[in-house]
Structures are given as structure tokens and as C-alpha cells.
Amino acid sequence: MPFLEVNETRLHYEDAGTGPTLLFLHGWGTSGRVWQSCLPDLVRDHRVVTLDWRGCGRSDHPADGNTIAGVTADLVQTIEALRIKPTVVGSSIGGLFATELALARPDLVERVVAVDSPGYWPSTGMLEKVHDLRKRLVDDRAGTLEDWVPNWFAPGTGRGLVDWTIRQLLDSGVYIDELFTECTTYEPRRRLKDLAVPITYLHGELDAEIPLEVPRSCAAATPGARVHVLAGCGHVPHQENPRAFTAALRTIAA
Amino acid sequence: MPFLEVNETRLHYEDAGTGPTLLFLHGWGTSGRVWQSCLPDLVRDHRVVTLDWRGCGRSDHPADGNTIAGVTADLVQTIEALRIKPTVVGSSIGGLFATELALARPDLVERVVAVDSPGYWPSTGMLEKVHDLRKRLVDDRAGTLEDWVPNWFAPGTGRGLVDWTIRQLLDSGVYIDELFTECTTYEPRRRLKDLAVPITYLHGELDAEIPLEVPRSCAAATPGARVHVLAGCGHVPHQENPRAFTAALRTIAA
Amino acid sequence: MPFLEVNETRLHYEDAGTGPTLLFLHGWGTSGRVWQSCLPDLVRDHRVVTLDWRGCGRSDHPADGNTIAGVTADLVQTIEALRIKPTVVGSSIGGLFATELALARPDLVERVVAVDSPGYWPSTGMLEKVHDLRKRLVDDRAGTLEDWVPNWFAPGTGRGLVDWTIRQLLDSGVYIDELFTECTTYEPRRRLKDLAVPITYLHGELDAEIPLEVPRSCAAATPGARVHVLAGCGHVPHQENPRAFTAALRTIAA
Numbered sequence: 001m002p003f004l005e006v007n008e009t010r011l012h013y014e015d016a017g018t019g020p021t022l023l024f025l026h027g028w029g030t031s032g033r034v035w036q037s038c039l040p041d042l043v044r045d046h047r048v049v050t051l052d053w054r055g056c057g058r059s060d061h062p063a064d065g066n067t068i069a070g071v072t073a074d075l076v077q078t079i080e081a082l083r084i085k086p087t088v089v090g091s092s093i094g095g096l097f098a099t100e101l102a103l104a105r106p107d108l109v110e111r112v113v114a115v116d117s118p119g120y121w122p123s124t125g126m127l128e129k130v131h132d133l134r135k136r137l138v139d140d141r142a143g144t145l146e147d148w149v150p151n152w153f154a155p156g157t158g159r160g161l162v163d164w165t166i167r168q169l170l171d172s173g174v175y176i177d178e179l180f181t182e183c184t185t186y187e188p189r190r191r192l193k194d195l196a197v198p199i200t201y202l203h204g205e206l207d208a209e210i211p212l213e214v215p216r217s218c219a220a221a222t223p224g225a226r227v228h229v230l231a232g233c234g235h236v237p238h239q240e241n242p243r244a245f246t247a248a249l250r251t252i253a254a
Numbered sequence: 255m256p257f258l259e260v261n262e263t264r265l266h267y268e269d270a271g272t273g274p275t276l277l278f279l280h281g282w283g284t285s286g287r288v289w290q291s292c293l294p295d296l297v298r299d300h301r302v303v304t305l306d307w308r309g310c311g312r313s314d315h316p317a318d319g320n321t322i323a324g325v326t327a328d329l330v331q332t333i334e335a336l337r338i339k340p341t342v343v344g345s346s347i348g349g350l351f352a353t354e355l356a357l358a359r360p361d362l363v364e365r366v367v368a369v370d371s372p373g374y375w376p377s378t379g380m381l382e383k384v385h386d387l388r389k390r391l392v393d394d395r396a397g398t399l400e401d402w403v404p405n406w407f408a409p410g411t412g413r414g415l416v417d418w419t420i421r422q423l424l425d426s427g428v429y430i431d432e433l434f435t436e437c438t439t440y441e442p443r444r445r446l447k448d449l450a451v452p453i454t455y456l457h458g459e460l461d462a463e464i465p466l467e468v469p470r471s472c473a474a475a476t477p478g479a480r481v482h483v484l485a486g487c488g489h490v491p492h493q494e495n496p497r498a499f500t501a502a503l504r505t506i507a508a
Numbered sequence: 509m510p511f512l513e514v515n516e517t518r519l520h521y522e523d524a525g526t527g528p529t530l531l532f533l534h535g536w537g538t539s540g541r542v543w544q545s546c547l548p549d550l551v552r553d554h555r556v557v558t559l560d561w562r563g564c565g566r567s568d569h570p571a572d573g574n575t576i577a578g579v580t581a582d583l584v585q586t587i588e589a590l591r592i593k594p595t596v597v598g599s600s601i602g603g604l605f606a607t608e609l610a611l612a613r614p615d616l617v618e619r620v621v622a623v624d625s626p627g628y629w630p631s632t633g634m635l636e637k638v639h640d641l642r643k644r645l646v647d648d649r650a651g652t653l654e655d656w657v658p659n660w661f662a663p664g665t666g667r668g669l670v671d672w673t674i675r676q677l678l679d680s681g682v683y684i685d686e687l688f689t690e691c692t693t694y695e696p697r698r699r700l701k702d703l704a705v706p707i708t709y710l711h712g713e714l715d716a717e718i719p720l721e722v723p724r725s726c727a728a729a730t731p732g733a734r735v736h737v738l739a740g741c742g743h744v745p746h747q748e749n750p751r752a753f754t755a756a757l758r759t760i761a762a
Contacts, residue, residue, distance in 0.1 A: 317547070318524075393545075394668075397666035400666070400667075420668070
């Protein structure tokens with residue numbers, strides 16, 4: 001059964017393979033499908049769970065609970081329902097969720113891999129930029145995504161992958177826009193010293209959304225944290241270079 | 255749970271917020287997603303229900319019941335199952351369904367907002383045009399939609415919104431084509447004098463599918479009906495200018 | 509209810525009409541939606557079942573069972589659950605599934621219509637080509653499909669149909685890539701002499717994926733088999749010329 005019910009919300013997930021468990025959390029507005037090219041390799045010797053978090057993909061798109069705390073609460077219930085203690089691999093805001101989950105409930109998490117994850121959003125100008133982004137998403141969601149999403153990928157990425165990503169974003173709900181505003185004030189660095197779970201920041205060298213300075217600064221604030229840079233990749237290395245991403249993940253989770 | 259079962263058909267809907275209830279009915283072949291950019295504003299002080307009607311979106315695509323009477327019967331059961339008495343906001347053929355529902359069961363409807371709604375299809379040549387349209391939809395559905403759908407939007411609309419609409423149409427079923435032929439002979443004007451529910455015709459100034467003459471003629475036939483014109487919009491103002499559409503709806507439903 | 513559970517996998521199907529039963533099996537990676545333009549005609553006097561087989565469309569995308577034997581086992585359970593004895597119409601690899609089902613369980617199948625079906629894959633070079641294809645699908649699934657899929661259609665096919673097909677392929681799972689490798693060694697011809705169910709090879713004249721030599725060679729190996737060529741069509745005649753395809757199917761299944 002590919003659905004589970006948490007906090008009165010039906011979430012879609014896929015669950016395959018046996019072995020050490022990997023729980024994958026996609027970025028803003030996409031779905032568990034973003035990991036798909038990495039899975040056939042990993043599923044050979046892992047249990048692999050991909051989740052569409054609240055508001056995204058084939059999960060429900062409720063108007064409430066679209067906060068860091070809301071999604072993290074869903075993750076607690078998901079992990080308990082599946083009876084797993086996974087390495088949580090989160091892309092972009094998905095890495096933020098993974099980090100918050102590990103801070104709140106280290107007993108549920110084996111390891112965090114934060115993929116091109118914000119960690120914190122540099123404060124300079126972000127609040128105003130996000131305010132403007134949210135306005136434009138209301139006025140012309142399709143056009144705004146067409147302007148913005150190509151920037152998620154390293155130069156030279158094929159148009160097909162960009163278009164497929166935009167389509168996923170359009171098919172997800174709109175209530176998740178709330179998360180953007182909350183993220184502008186997100187600052188975990190003081191709390192990262194208390195992180196009781198190993199964390200690796202896996203980051204695309206050419207990420208134009210979250211510069212490498214962000215994971216480096218977060219890693220410096222976290223005992224034992226590592227930074228692993230993926231050459232030639234932008235903000236979504238698992239889609240841009242699935243083979244390199246999967247190999248890096250195997251090294252990290254070994 | 256985002257599905258309900260009516261007349262042996264599973265319908266997908268979303269239901270959020272509290273307050274006076276708005277029930278949204280999309281146009282031919284799209285889905286409840288067409289309203290999405292209007293919802294974050296409205297859900298703050300309304301209960302908002304978006305329905306994928308029979309044959310569309312994530313609802314079942316049955317081969318039968320694809321008639322005005324069939325969809326209206328589904329709406330009766332939907333409203334009774336949800337225990338609501340909503341303002342029914344219908345786009346294009348969705349406004350026709352809302353009108354017929356209000357004529358048949360005024361006890362279930364608080365108010366009708368017919369958005370660029372056919373009301374009636376001018377008889378000149380429509381039967382022949384629709385016959386030709388249906389043939390072309392069989393021969394080359396994707397190509398026919400690519401020719402036709404841009405006409406739904408005011409000049410200058412971005413390609414992304416047009417493409418997303420075509421995609422939704424391709425993902426819905428084909429049995430709904432039957433509705434086109436039925437609509438060519440639809441003529442409610444003699445019956446509108448008996449409409450016991452307030453109705454507003456909210457119409458895009460530049461609608462090239464249903465000219466403004468249609469809602470004006472219908473409004474003239476209906477006691478107390480109003481026409482509200484949205485400047486600069488085409489056939490789907492809720493997608494072309496969600497902010498202006500939502501503001502107009504707030505005025506109408508106040 | 510449009511889902512059934514077979515072999516711990518939830519499969520999506522649609523089931524409409526009454527009369528002699530047609531079970532439609534799509535090709536690699538698409539879904540039951542590929543048949544849609546043929547259905548309004550056929551459903552008038554047939555029971556029509558379209559199935560999204562394991563890994564495709566709205567069915568589950570499990571990591572295992574993605575083999576000829578696995579899908580065929582699903583078909584046995586599907587047919588038994590629906591209590592039908594259908595004409596099985598399979599496109600491309602779907603025709604291979606239909607053939608294997610009829611060989612294994614002739615009691616469940618009235619007739620096979622293999623539409624541009626591989627039957628067997630000529631051995632020259634295919635193993636190497638498929639090995640390369642699978643690598644490219646991991647490295648750049650969207651780009652690889654954009655290069656390949658236009659070749660499925662006869663020259664002159666509109667871009668909208670090609671794009672819609674690519675989109676369906678991207679939305680299906682990736683574990684089904686395993687089927688490609690298995691197909692490279694597929695050779696039914698020695699066994700076709702034992703086929704106890706009537707079979708027709710319905711094939712697009714211009715199919716650039718599976719040349720006409722393949723169904724002709726298979727038909728020569730099968731007692732009573734017929735070949736029916738659709739002029740001007742490529743690999744997916746049911747999408748390229750639904751009207752001609754439906755007419756041919758009526759002749760075959762009469």
C-alpha cells in the first residue's frame with residue numbers, strides 16, 4: 001500500500017528493497033519521483049523509502065500544517081508507522097526537515113544527509129525577495145516557475161528535465177508557499193552544536209540557489225559534520241548526475 | 255479523505271478552511287487545480303471545496319453519466335454528503351452545472367457565480383462546429399487542443415499556463431466529449447425566470463469562447479441577476495488574474 | 509473501483525461497457541491512457557478494460573516483479589479477479605505479455621491482438637544497444653526519451669502527442685527498465701506452434717522500432733496467425749490513427 005495517514009493527512013510513499021534504510025525527502029513542491037534514477041542501484045542493498053511530503057505530489061494538499069513543525073511532525077509519525085530508523089536524505093528544504101527531525105528526535109534518525117540544503121538562508125535581502133516571489137507565484141505561477149526553475153540546474157542541463165520539474169511543481173499544491181516565508185528567518189546554527197546524529201552536507205559545486213558557503217558554515221557549527229562537494233552539479237545533483245550522487249551517498253552511508 | 259463515492263463513481267475533491275462555503279466547479283476537461291492560485295486567500299475565511307467532476311482530473315472516468323443531468327446528479331449527492339449549502343462557482347460548463355443544480359434543487363445552493371459560463375450556446379453554426387471538433391478530438395486530441403486552448407486566454411498569456419491547461423485536458427478522460435454535443439442545444443433562458451437562487455455572471459472582458467452577449471442575455475432573463483466584467487481577462491479569469499478574480503468573488507459573495 | 513490488488517501490487521484499471529470483452533495492455537512505460545481515443549467507439553458494444561501494468565501509470569511501481577513472468581502472473585490474477593475471458597490487445601511489449609499469457613493460460617484468453625509487438629527481438633546488436641539505452645536512461649532519462657520517442661511515430665505526427673507520451677514515460681517508474689534487458693533475448697518462435705489461441709499481428713506499416721519482418725516471421729511460425737498492416741502508421745497506430753485502428757480491431761475481433 002503506497003499511502004499512509006498521518007495527522008489527518010494522506011501521504012504517498014514508495015517502499016522497496018531490504019537492508020539499511022534510506023528515507024528520501026524531496027525539495028519544495030516536487031515529489032518522491034525526483035530520486036527515481038538513483039533507486040535501482042540503491043535498492044539492491046538498501047530499504048528505500050521515498051515520501052511525498054504534505055502538499056506535494058500524490059499526497060494530500062491540506063491548507064494547514066504547511067510549516068517546518070508540521071512537516072517534521074508528519075515525519076515522526078511516518079517513521080514510527082514504518083518502524084524504521086533511517087538515514088534521512090533531504091534535498092533543499094527536505095534537508096532542513098531532516099535536520100529539524102534529527103534535532104527533535106535523534107532516536108528516530110541514523111544519519112542526516114542534507115543535499116543542497118538551506119540549513120539557514122542568508123538574511124541579506126531574502127525576506128524581501130521571498131515576499132516578491134510569493135506575490136509572483138499568485139499572479140502567474142506557471143510563468144514564475146519557468147523563469148526560476150532553470151536556475152536550479154547546472155548550465156547545460158537538458159530542457160526535458162527542467163520541464164518535468166516545472167510540471168511536478170504545478171501539480172503540487174499552493175499552500176506550501178507558506179514554507180518560503182518561514183524559511184527566510186530559519187537559522188539553525190546556534191542549535192547545531194546539539195545535533196546528536198551524524199550529518200553530511202552533500203552539495204552541488206555550482207548550486208546557484210544555495211551557495212556552498214551555507215553548508216560550510218553549518219558544518220563548522222556542528223560537531224563532526226562533513227561537507228561533500230559534487231563537481232559540476234547545481235541544486236539537484238540527484239537529478240543532474242544520478243550516478244555520481246548515488247556513489248557519493250554510498251560513501252557517506254557506508 | 256479526498257475522495258467520495260457518488261452514483262458508483264469515485265470523485266476527487268479538496269476541502270479546506272472554515273466559514274461560508276464555496277464549491278468550485280472547473281470547466282470542460284480540466285480539474286479542481288485550476289482554482290489553486292485563488293485558494294490561499296479565500297481559505298482564510300471560507301470553507302473551500304474544489305471538485306473534479308466525473309471524467310476529469312483524479313476522479314473516475316466512467317463511460318456513462320457524462321451528461322448535464324448526470325453531473326448535476328453527482329453534485330446533489332456531493333453537497334448532501336458534505337452537508338454544505340455553498341455558493342457554487344462554476345467556470346464555463348461548470349457554470350452551466352451550477353445553474354441547473356440551482357434550478358433543480360434551490361434548497362442546496364446559497365448562490366451561483368457563473369464564470370464565463372455558456373448559459374446557452376448561440377445556435378448559429380454551433381452544432382456543426384462541435385460535430386467537427388469532436389471528430390478532430392478523436393483523430394488528433396493533442397493537436398486539436400494545441401490549436402484550440404490558446405484561444406481560451408487573453409492575448410499575452412504566458413505559454414506555461416496554456417501548456418499546463420492542455421496537459422490537464424489530456425490527462426482527463428475522453429467520454430466527456432459527449433457533453434459538447436449536448437451543450438449545442440442547451441437553452442436555459444425560458445427557465446431562468448424561475449431561478450430561486452441569486453446568480454452573478456462573472457465574465458472576462460476578452461473571452462473569445464463565450465462572448466459577453468451570452469451572460470448579458472441570460473442575466474436579462476433572470477430576476478435580480480447581475481453581470482460583473484473582469485477587465486483584460488479571457489475565458490478563465492481565475493487563472494489569468496487570480497487576484498482580480500478573488501477580489502471580485504469577495505464582492506459578489508459578501 | 510478503479511484499482512485491484514494482485515501479487516501485493518495495486519494496479520489501476522478502467523472498466524466500461526458491456527459485450528465481448530477487450531483487455532488493453534499498453535507498451536513500455538506508458539499507461540492505459542494511450543487507448544483513450546479508441547474507446548468511445550468500442551465501448552458502445554464491448555466491455556473494455558484498460559490496465560496500467562506493474563510499474564506504469566497510476567499503478568504501484570514496485571522494485572520487483574518487473575519481468576515477463578511477473579507481469580504475466582499479474583495478468584492471470586487480473587483476469588481471474590474480473591471474471592473475464594477477453595480478447596487481449598497488447599501494444600509493443602504489451603503484445604509480448606499477451607502472447608505469453610495465451611501460451612501459459614489459453615483458457616483465460618479468447619484471442620490475442622499483438623499491436624506492433626516485438627514477438628521476438630532480432631538478435632543482431634540488440635543486447636549492446638539496450639545496454640547502452642539503459643545507461644543513458646539513468647544518466648539523463650528526460651533527454652534520452654526526448655531523443656528516442658519521436659521515432660515511435662510516423663513522420664508528420666504532431667509534437668503534442670510526442671510530448672504527452674514522453675510525459676507519461678517520465679511519470680511511470682524506473683524499475684521497468686529491467687524489462688528491456690530481458691527482451692533482448694526473448695525468442696518465442698519455437699513455442700508459437702503450440703499457441704492454442706487465435707492471434708493477429710496488427711502492425712504499423714512505418715514502424716521504425718519493430719520492422720514488419722518481425723510479426724511476419726512470428727506469424728509464419730504460428731498456425732493460423734494473420735498479419736494486418738495499418739498504412740501510414742508507425743509504432744503506436746492506436747494513437748496515430750485511432751479511427752483506422754478501431755476499424756481494424758473490429759474486423760479482427762468480429
